[in-house]
Amino acid sequence: METGRNPDRPDGSRDSDDRYRAHLERSRAVWDRWSDYYGLSERDFEPAREAAIDHLRLEPGDRVLEIGPGPGVNFERVRNEIGAGGELVAVDYSPGMVANARDRIEPRGWENIEVRLADATTADFDEPFDAALATLSLSCMPDIRRATETVYRSLAPGGRFVVLALRTIPSGPARILNPLLWRFFRWYANWNPDGDVAGSLAAVFDECEIVDTYLAGSAYTAVCTKRDAA
Numbered sequence: 001m002e003t004g005r006n007p008d009r010p011d012g013s014r015d016s017d018d019r020y021r022a023h024l025e026r027s028r029a030v031w032d033r034w035s036d037y038y039g040l041s042e043r044d045f046e047p048a049r050e051a052a053i054d055h056l057r058l059e060p061g062d063r064v065l066e067i068g069p070g071p072g073v074n075f076e077r078v079r080n081e082i083g084a085g086g087e088l089v090a091v092d093y094s095p096g097m098v099a100n101a102r103d104r105i106e107p108r109g110w111e112n113i114e115v116r117l118a119d120a121t122t123a124d125f126d127e128p129f130d131a132a133l134a135t136l137s138l139s140c141m142p143d144i145r146r147a148t149e150t151v152y153r154s155l156a157p158g159g160r161f162v163v164l165a166l167r168t169i170p171s172g173p174a175r176i177l178n179p180l181l182w183r184f185f186r187w188y189a190n191w192n193p194d195g196d197v198a199g200s201l202a203a204v205f206d207e208c209e210i211v212d213t214y215l216a217g218s219a220y221t222a223v224c225t226k227r228d229a230a
């Protein structure tokens with residue numbers, strides 16, 4: 001029977017490599033397109049982003065990783081917490097978003113914020129981070145579980161990963177809207193059809209809790225912790 005799978009890779013890994021690449025490249029195209037029109041989305045989620053950053057419990061001097069920062073909507077708030085002595089490394093795969101994020105940094109002289117153009121799913125970092133943040137970005141990644149593992153590896157023991165994410169409506173009559181929501185986010189944000197943000201966080205992190213929900217439960221913030229060294 002024709003399975004469409006590479007006979008050298010009966011586990012289908014070529015299929016999944018191809019899907020990974022296709023998703024990543026579509027993300028770049030989608031987010032480059034939206035990089036010129038991000039103002040509304042930036043304003044809409046301000047209170048939820050602010051609360052997510054509070055959950056990081058940052059201290060002056062902390063080193064923070066942000067994945068999928070878009071045009072840098074969280075930079076000012078994170079910098080207010082970590083001060084000039086901290087460091088923020090932000091990784092985004094869209095050249096348009098990266099250019100906008102750098103445009104936000106330069107006039108403000110935020111020398112301790114570095115924006116890297118890379119796939120956050122597979123990125124490698126030299127030194128561990130005290131905390132990590134993903135607002136509205138994890139569900140767009142080509143392999144959510146792998147992106148979560150990358151963040152886990154990059155955190156120092158005791159480090160927190162705070163994630164603000166969207167999902168379909170979990171309960172109640174408004175669930176009737178889910179098929180429409182799903183299609184919209186697939187088109188608008190290149191949502192990963194195989195991904196499970198909450199499930200990946202729970203599987204990879206030692207502790208994980210949903211601490212806030214918004215919009216009939218279709219947006220939530222999860223706080224995940226890497227266990228402290230014994």
Ligand SMILES: C[S@@+](CC[C@H](N)C(=O)[O-])C[C@H]1O[C@@H](n2cnc3c(N)ncnc32)[C@H](O)[C@@H]1O
Pocket residue numbers: 024027028031041042049067068069070071073091092093094097118119120121134135136137140141142189
């Ligand atoms: C919905 S925007 C979120 C931007 C911002 N964090 C916010 O709260 O508005 C999703 C961002 O994730 C980025 N992204 C998607 N896939 C990525 C990947 N594999 N690696 C890094 N960034 C990625 C997109 O380029 C985009 O900037």
